[in-house]
Amino acid sequence: MQVNILEAKTRLSELVKLAQAGEEVVIANRGAPVVKLVKVAPVSKDADIGNGKRIVQWLIDNPLPAYMKRRTDAEIDAYIAEERDSWD
Incomplete structure (x- = not known):
């Protein structure tokens, strides 16, 4: 069965029951x-x-990819502070 998003929103309970069946x-x-x-x-x-x-x-078996640099707490805090300051 295929339904569009709008129909799925109105019939979600029914669709979940069908999937469970x-x-x-x-x-x-x-x-x-x-x-x-x-x-x-x-x-x-x-x-x-x-x-x-x-x-x-x-976590050991699924390490972060090498391209994702690990940052220290201080680096993350500095980044957050910089982002917040840019909002003004």
Whole structure:
């Protein structure tokens, strides 16, 4: 099933129920498909979500790209101050 954004906004609850039932629901912008609603697999009660060790390991396994320079706290604070000063 495909619906446009405006229709999806008015029928969201119904579309979510259809997706939960396994139907493919595509939301389009001016007729062009942009997103799909799909049912999410249930999370096991035994899942270790939010475990600090898992989060740290994920960060180690997925480092920032080399082109993204890591900045110090002072550099970030200076950048924020500079941006705020430019608002006046």
